[in-house]
Amino acid sequence: MKTLYVTRTAPNPRKVLILLASKGIDVDDMADMRVVDIDFAANEQMSDEFTQMNPMQTVPVLTLDDGTILRDSQAVCEYLDRVYGERSVMGNDVVQRAQVCSMRRIAEFEVLYNLMLAFQHSHPSKAERVEQVPEFVAPSISRAVKAMAYFETLLEGREYLVGEQLSFADIVLYLGLDFGKLLKVKPDEQGENLARFYQRMNERFSIQKMAKAMPTDAQ
Ligand SMILES: N[C@@H](CCC(=O)N[C@@H](CS)C(=O)NCC(=O)O)C(=O)O
Numbered sequence: 001m002k003t004l005y006v007t008r009t010a011p012n013p014r015k016v017l018i019l020l021a022s023k024g025i026d027v028d029d030m031a032d033m034r035v036v037d038i039d040f041a042a043n044e045q046m047s048d049e050f051t052q053m054n055p056m057q058t059v060p061v062l063t064l065d066d067g068t069i070l071r072d073s074q075a076v077c078e079y080l081d082r083v084y085g086e087r088s089v090m091g092n093d094v095v096q097r098a099q100v101c102s103m104r105r106i107a108e109f110e111v112l113y114n115l116m117l118a119f120q121h122s123h124p125s126k127a128e129r130v131e132q133v134p135e136f137v138a139p140s141i142s143r144a145v146k147a148m149a150y151f152e153t154l155l156e157g158r159e160y161l162v163g164e165q166l167s168f169a170d171i172v173l174y175l176g177l178d179f180g181k182l183l184k185v186k187p188d189e190q191g192e193n194l195a196r197f198y199q200r201m202n203e204r205f206s207i208q209k210m211a212k213a214m215p216t217d218a219q
Contacts, residue, residue, distance in 0.1 A: 002033040004076075005050070005061040007040055009207055011112060011175040012073040013060040018171045018205045019077050023085030028212055030084075037212070040125075077168060089168045099162045103154075103169035107161075110147030111176030114140040118183050141183055144176070145190070152191030159200070174201035 004027065006013035020027050027035055038044045038059050045057045054061045054071045062070040062079065070076045081090050091097030118140040120126045121133050151173055154161060161169045177187035177198045187198040203209075 002065060003036055003063045004033055005036045005038050005053075005059050007038045007045075007059050008210065008212065010040065010059065011116065011179050012058070014175055014205075014207070014210070015073045015168075015171055016060045016062075016076050016080065017210050018175075019080060019089060019168065020084065021205060021210060022089055022166055022171065023087070025084055081168070087165070089166065089171070091162065091167060092165075096163055096167075100167045100169045103161045103167075104172050106147065107151070107169055107173040107176055111144045111151070112172060112179060114144040114147075115176060115179045115183055115185070118144070119179070122183075141185060144180065145185060148177070148180075148185075148190045148194060151197075152194045155193035155197050158193075159197075170197075170201065171205075174198065174205065178202065178206075 004016065006016060006027075008014070008017065017027055027033075038050065044050060045059060051057055053063070053069060056071060058071070060073050060076050062076045064070070070079055078090065081088050088097075089100075091100040118137045120130045121136040121140070126132070151161070160166055161173065174197070177190070177194065180187060187202075188195040
C-alpha cells in the first residue's frame, strides 16, 4: 500500500490533492493508497517518526510499495500524473510539456515561493521554524505581485495558461493566488483575467471543496 502524507490546507500538499481531483480521483477513495494527515498545529511534521522519513520535515511525502520515498511535491505530482488517470496534466506532447514546465516554474518561483517566503518571515507560527527577517516581507510580496501582472496578460482571452485544458501550471498559479490571501494580496484585485481564473479554479479546488469527507456518523 502506498502512503501519502499531506496537510490539506498547505500549498505544496494541495498541489497533489488538486492534481488527483483534476483527474477525477478522490484521494480518500484510492484502492492502493492510504492518506495520512499531518497536523502542523500539533507540529506532527517535526515528530521523530516523520523526521526519520523526511529529514526536511515537510509535506507532501509519498512512500511506494518498494520502499521508495518521494519527498517533494513536484516528484510526487510527476509520479501520480503518470500512474493515475487518463490524461496528463503535465502536457500532451513534447512542446506542451515544455510550456507547462516553464509556466509552472514561473508561477512557483515568482508567485508562490515569494508569498511563502513573506509568510514564513512574518507569521508567528513560523517563528520557531525560520530565523525571521521582517525586511524580506514587503519585497517578496512586491515581487509576487509583479509576476501576477505577467499572468494577467497571459490569460487575456484564455481559460488556461497552456492549450485548452487545465494543466499543472494552472494548479500552481491558483495555489499562489490563493496563498496570497494570507498576506492580504487579494486574487480578485490583480486584474480581470486573474480574477476570472481564480474564481473558476476556486469553485473546483478550494480548501473547503477538497476537505476530507466526514464519516457519516460524525456529521
Ligand atoms: N520542496 C518541497 C517544499 C515543501 C514545503 O515547504 N511544504 C510545506 C507546506 S507547503 C511544509 O511542509 N512546511 C512545514 C513547516 O512549515 O513546518 C516540496 O515542494 O514538496
